[in-house]
Amino acid sequence: MANTLFLFLFSYNPDSYVNVITYTYDKMDIDKIKLVYIKGIATGLKAAQASNLSTKIWSRVAELQDKHPIYKNVNERLLDRQLVPIEYRNIKNDLNQVLKGQISFKNCIIDITGATKVPSIDIFSICLALGANSIYTFELFKKQNEDDPTYNLDNLLYHSLSEKDYSYTCVSNTEPVKSSQASLLRKSLLLWYLGGFSLFLMMVSLYLLSVSKENVFIQILNLAAAVSSLFSTIIVLVEQKHKN
Numbered sequence: 001m002a003n004t005l006f007l008f009l010f011s012y013n014p015d016s017y018v019n020v021i022t023y024t025y026d027k028m029d030i031d032k033i034k035l036v037y038i039k040g041i042a043t044g045l046k047a048a049q050a051s052n053l054s055t056k057i058w059s060r061v062a063e064l065q066d067k068h069p070i071y072k073n074v075n076e077r078l079l080d081r082q083l084v085p086i087e088y089r090n091i092k093n094d095l096n097q098v099l100k101g102q103i104s105f106k107n108c109i110i111d112i113t114g115a116t117k118v119p120s121i122d123i124f125s126i127c128l129a130l131g132a133n134s135i136y137t138f139e140l141f142k143k144q145n146e147d148d149p150t151y152n153l154d155n156l157l158y159h160s161l162s163e164k165d166y167s168y169t170c171v172s173n174t175e176p177v178k179s180s181q182a183s184l185l186r187k188s189l190l191l192w193y194l195g196g197f198s199l200f201l202m203m204v205s206l207y208l209l210s211v212s213k214e215n216v217f218i219q220i221l222n223l224a225a226a227v228s229s230l231f232s233t234i235i236v237l238v239e240q241k242h243k244n
Contacts, residue, residue: 025074032078040087
């Protein structure tokens with residue numbers, strides 16, 4: 001099944017986006033692309049700026065058609081293109097709305113190559129909380145010296161790169177991120193287990209209170225302790241959900 005690329009726009013350099021688009025088209029079977037820009041933040045784009053950058057990106061792809069067939073294929077076959085705004089003050093809900101239109105998060109490729117520090121952290125964190133784990137960045141290792149007589153910006157484009165010149169990394173799949181997610185999952189499971197045990201104790205206390213007349217005061221104390229433990233666990237779980 002084909003994938004959708006969600007490409008976040010920040011930098012005004014169209015070539016960095018062209019590299020992402022051509023790589024994901026070539027290697028990751030994308031058939032739709034959504035250029036996403038964030039409004040209401042200093043490093044974000046206004047609607048006119050985003051529209052202008054989108055035009056530059058697709059114009060750059062078109063002008064490269066004679067350089068390599070990959071650009072011709074992108075230009076002629078990758079026709080499902082959208083420019084999507086997101087409000088920074090409502091970034092979590094807006095991003096959720098943008099992503100949930102997909103059949104599955106497994107078909108989403110979220111690219112933050114051009115994102116600045118704070119927005120990239122926000123996007124990364126929110127996507128993980130929503131369950132979208134395919135978050136990527138294109139890192140270019142190849143460098144050029146402007147004083148070199150062979151200097152040419154086209155040498156830094158996808159068709160001119162060898163595999164050692166770049167990496168396309170799933171940043172949500174690195175060991176530190178996976179370890180952090182596993183730790184959070186263990187804490188959540190522990191809270192659910194505690195909640196279940198507290199509920200069990202409460203039911204047992206209610207049963208003993210109903211069938212036995214002995215040590216009623218102690219049984220009431222046990223019931224109160226179980227209820228208190230249950231509600232404390234519920235409160236922690238609710239707070240954890242709101243934070244996510």
